[in-house]
Amino acid sequence: MTTISDVAKEANVSVATVSRVLNNHSSVRPETYERVYKAIEKLSFEPNMSARNLRRNETRVILIVAPNITNPYYAHILSGIGDAASEYGYSALIFNTNGEETREKESLDMLKKKKADGAILLSIDIDSLWLKEYADKYPIVHCSEYTKDLNIPKVSIDNYKASLDVMEYIISLGHKRIATITSSNNYISTHERLEGYKDSLEKHGINLKEDYIASANADYSFKSGKAAAYKLLQGENRPTAIFCISDTIALGAIIAAKELGIKVPEDLTIIGFDDVDDTTMFHPYITTISQPCYDIGREAFKILFGIINKGKDNKKVVLPHKFIIRESSAPIS
């Protein structure tokens, strides 16, 4: 059987240090934590968890709070969180809230009840000020979406900048009648992408037309994206480009265009967001913004781990996005 001494030897630290790591003393440096945990993993060392948990009042469980986990956008984020959690000896459990505030609170009440050590919130309304009460007391990290006016640590891309990138590209192709399909949800990413859309038009002296802004459902569903595109494409003076804030919406827009006999990209440029598998399902493959989802997930766990073990942190991490040009966009004809 592996002993605590074996772990100390493997990690090249003292037994006391291993013990401090196991008991989450705040005096251990993160690098040392990591080295010791790797040794624990490697040697399959199992401290007497239940006794330790009682003593330390820790669960080694973290919660991932998500509104609708079958959204393909979450796949790699969940892998990133799950892999990192597992490396550090934590179980990452997902709490599916359907986007309901009652369930979001219910999930965080588990922190109160000491059933989890911390939580990563995947999507939360921009104005969820009720979160403050929890974030002041418990380890909480925002991942992708975040509340605007609370000082809670977070990981995301720069959605505003990504939106500007998309719009600069569309405008550089010569388009002037540019529409957008946004979402009826209240996420910061939705707000910032719409701001980017509006600010780009203004910067280039293109008048904003309210009827060029359509909205899909809160969950970015294919059907609602398609319906929104129908509305845009059947109006007068229809747009020659549509910036969709998700790939699934973009897919809906492509199908709508197809049914209406409008050719993509010859007569209509369509851009998506996220780079999920849907983008290369069929031709035209979708031009889109790619997010480093796996890394976003890993980073969120690491920040949470830091807070759980070292206390408060207000880290704000912004990871880079990429713009991927495929087949659904073309210069104005």
Added chain:
Amino acid sequence: MTTISDVAKEANVSVATVSRVLNNHSSVRPETYERVYKAIEKLSFEPNMSARNLRRNETRVILIVAPNITNPYYAHILSGIGDAASEYGYSALIFNTNGEETREKESLDMLKKKKADGAILLSIDIDSLWLKEYADKYPIVHCSEYTKDLNIPKVSIDNYKASLDVMEYIISLGHKRIATITSSNNYISTHERLEGYKDSLEKHGINLKEDYIASANADYSFKSGKAAAYKLLQGENRPTAIFCISDTIALGAIIAAKELGIKVPEDLTIIGFDDVDDTTMFHPYITTISQPCYDIGREAFKILFGIINKGKDNKKVVLPHKFIIRESSAPIS
């Protein structure tokens, strides 16, 4: 503040009965349990959970063990489990295993460590005999997929019968060159659907051709479905019908046919399985088998609740499927 007497009055039982329910005595009938819990919900009665949990050693947490939760098939199952759990005062947390046995075991070790009261397994290999050790000791229910030779309670449809229904229909349309796209996973549903395919051919005196059986990835991905269809459709004597064991695979097959200039359904009938949203994404809408996913989820929770509170149960529940004819199937031309 609501008291235990208020709950007793509302549920029309004695205070002692409410107390027995709260303490999960096995002497309470299920109907009474349900009535008392409804009263608790209605009156928002909150017993002192943490004290009770310590005493009873219960967590009011159940685990949902899933391989790949972004598979759209799981959306309604997860809602069904989550809603039922919430009604009974439980938190349902999802443990994402990526289909790895180590992680499946890790999830069930949480039962050992008293971090959850029971588990619903969403997808598990047909031959996971290692499960016996856990199922003998802890409340576990199979949902959709199950091990063949273990006496663990389960909820699913009759996959073999559903497969026969599909095949009878295809054969009734006059098709004789019938292929199938199965999956490389080792789930009972995969085995039973393939058995149904083979037995139907035999029953109708149609020779089984090994090269009419192609396989998609374990996770039923669109891309692997498309690749499998390419293989079938580029071979000699190509099939006039393909029975796909998932809708996403069927979608891949339709795109493959399209790229190869084969018309669906005129020159090729394609059938899916599950009835996820993908089936009506674009024309031709996909003929498929519909599963009562929400009810499957609810039922799985109810059985688990029974085991947690009343002890061992070997219930096997089979819920009815439906066959939905849309546009991707037609009589042989």
